[in-house]
Amino acid sequence: MIAPQERLIAAIARLILDPTAPPARHIAVGAASPIPAAACWLVKKLGHPVRLSLLHRPSGNPFTEGTRELFDLAGQGRIDLFFLGGAQIDGAANLNMIGTGAWPGTTARFPGSFGSAFMYMMTPRTILFREEHTPRVLVDKVDCISAPGTSEQGVFRRGTAQALVTGRCVFHFDGTRFTLASLHPGETAESVRAATGFEYAAPAEIPATPDPTEAELALLRGPVCDEMLETYPEFCQRVWQRSSFEGQAA
Amino acid sequence: MIAPQERLIAAIARLILDPTAPPARHIAVGAASPIPAAACWLVKKLGHPVRLSLLHRPSGNPFTEGTRELFDLAGQGRIDLFFLGGAQIDGAANLNMIGTGAWPGTTARFPGSFGSAFMYMMTPRTILFREEHTPRVLVDKVDCISAPGTSEQGVFRRGTAQALVTGRCVFHFDGTRFTLASLHPGETAESVRAATGFEYAAPAEIPATPDPTEAELALLRGPVCDEMLETYPEFCQRVWQRSSFEGQAA
Amino acid sequence: MPHREIDQLAARIPDGASLALPPDNSLSPGALARALVRRGARGLRLIGVPVSGYATDLLIGAGCVASVMTSAVTLGEAGTAPRFTAAVKAGTIEVIDATCPAIHTALQAAEKGAPFMPLRGVLGSDLVAHRPDWKVIQNPFADGSDPILLVPALQPDFAAFHAVCADSQGNIYVGRRRELATIAHAAKCSLVTVERMVPGNLLEDELMAPGCINGVYIDSVAVAERGTWPVGLLDEYPLDAAHFREYATLARTDAGFATYLERFVHIDARVAA
């Protein structure tokens, strides 16, 4: 029995390892991102040489200059890959993390933009991740742009979205538009089209998102979960029925 | 027997305590400045509440952000008084710490400007100190300006020189020109005029630079020297015949 | 009088002051925020460095806040910040949205005494249009077109945070949470709560000094044991996740929030902890 989260983790790990993308030697993962964090740990436990900077670890966080160090690292070009989400994501890969209705979010107010307006432009690769895949989230045009998916000529920018992973499918992004790349179990070309508020390209035959391999599942349920327990105890309990206490004993 | 250095220290201490000048709650002293440092310690040991930040103490230096912290402190306006010298000082209080002849000092090359071009303008009060008082040092016009004594209208500047203390006398500076304020023993209005390359004002009667009081001398030779031994062992040996070892035992 | 010392500290922050607060993972002064609620502070202009959490949501809920400049308000794993969200919908607070590195950059400009600092990125975000205090200029060092954002220096009236300990000279120890040094350098006045006082001079200890903030920046220190609670403190005590969930649940409604204030703010929070 493969948990849906395990499939998302494995799908993100494959995107990280995509040989056609710029190398991901150093990956940073923001707060409250258990699935991207697990994908990074999976890549590392698979034996790939990658440096992980995980924010908001309660102990032993990687930074000694305070929280600005993540942004300084990105400014220096030392972070190859970052993850972003969005309360709204549109077909041009624009992200809205602020709100809907009149500024600053009189209809619905979201937490805020965090560092997205900077990280999205300073990082060569961004993997967008949002589990909820509905027309409410994947919209034709975001109500406001926290972080732009593309920039005008002459604006300094190192990269943009590589892909968007949702609870239903994987989209690739080519710098202009999304293309449906694979479908998770139970989804069809039609079900994804109905759940998506923006236009995207789709090949005639859409492959299924591969299941995690047995080796990947073993890593996820063992050493990856061990690494995750301190930061994401509730996630580990929910997906792997493992509590912190066992983890620390392991 | 009062050492000449002791008189200079006491003269600087009086300038620090000048009630007509802006308050000196926090004084920073640069490297290789034993006489200004001793003057600050004297003020403190006299019981005045003053915070001292002494650069280049081998241990326990006051900074935890590295050497930039001194300049950031000055930028914030948190340093009330600083000391500067100059291989050349002219009548407009301009300082040359770079060289003479063609830039960057083909006739004589000095160490360099250090932080003078910033500190002089960001600190409300600067006391200039140079023991050598000759027409070679006190010049009509510096060969080049490391740090300007005055600034054009509209240029951000918090202050300039309060005074210039030399081995012969004390000058006050009013923002435009120097005025001879007091003569050290053995000097006359004429001897100072002959030794000075720049024009300055002088009252008809020029007072003598006061000797340090007995209380001041006792403080200098005891607790002030104790504080100075670690950073300035050679100075303490020369002026007070005290070695580090005795100082640590004291 | 269990709150005496911290209530005196809170009394130093006048109504209408701008107040910079660290996020929930970085020595946030929970006890001081509760003291500000007890004193009935009004019109505070909060600054989240770079994001805001429990303390900000609590102060908003208690009616202490006029505006909040921040990059996000969140309770982390416990979800969205309910009183912030309610106040935005009700229009009772002004929100000045920023993005994390813009907050850091603005404080670093103040730290250096520079009137502004440039920041890459951000252009194309609607943040720019809603921040009339920001400017976009052509990079004077570039040959071709190269627009760049300039952020003005941000000098908060007050910075407030918790530290592990303080010595008698006012030097405080915050360990690796160096962003607190930036806030203390940038702010006009820094108020700090600590777990305990220690003898000697922290800056004379080579092992402790790197995690210290020099007392030159610190205006007042008050002892407040478990002063970050319900947030954790480095390796000394962890975040109280159960309390965060309880807060998040109660704060969903006005009545629940009133109950929270009654149970955890107007009585001794330290006993409850």
Next chain:
Amino acid sequence: MPHREIDQLAARIPDGASLALPPDNSLSPGALARALVRRGARGLRLIGVPVSGYATDLLIGAGCVASVMTSAVTLGEAGTAPRFTAAVKAGTIEVIDATCPAIHTALQAAEKGAPFMPLRGVLGSDLVAHRPDWKVIQNPFADGSDPILLVPALQPDFAAFHAVCADSQGNIYVGRRRELATIAHAAKCSLVTVERMVPGNLLEDELMAPGCINGVYIDSVAVAERGTWPVGLLDEYPLDAAHFREYATLARTDAGFATYLERFVHIDARVAA
């Protein structure tokens, strides 16, 4: 082969590279400078952060240096730097004069990935006229006239310094000498000598972490005991004042400097220490 490890480190710095070095009071890599002399480095473009001392004077004397960007070159209590002064008079090196906060500001711009940073002061100094890479603009945030200096980002090819220790992940401990973190962040490549290797992960230790630089910035580490000598190392060993005086005396003449190289650089300096 007593120099093997450090000579390999020195071999990583090619002729013509720009190389940022800390001053004599901040973990200056004396042993590495001597290794660069042994390898016969040429055309180095040194950067003093923010001032220069023994290592710079030694490298200049040995003919390794094309230019030095610095705010001052000095041997501290031992007086002026004789080989630097001689080279300026002889016109054999280019001097790019700076002022301390301009060096810090330029490195901090590189640290933040910003193309430039403003700096107060300096205007009216002849430094400005001799730094065509600096620009003066009108402060875009000011109403009245307010000229301000802009300093472009400075990204050295290499940073080199000594640290107390390193762990197997490449994290290093420099204690309160945080300016070394700025150099490491700003430089393309950081080479570090250490007194010793330590087990475990320094960043997992709350007491050590605040004085560490993350291994993400460190490209190579070599063990060099007494690696700052003749400069001191925090509270581990003091500056060797007698050796500084000896250097200052010998380096006054070409012949004396040759003797110095023979006695302290081309043989094992650590034995001599």
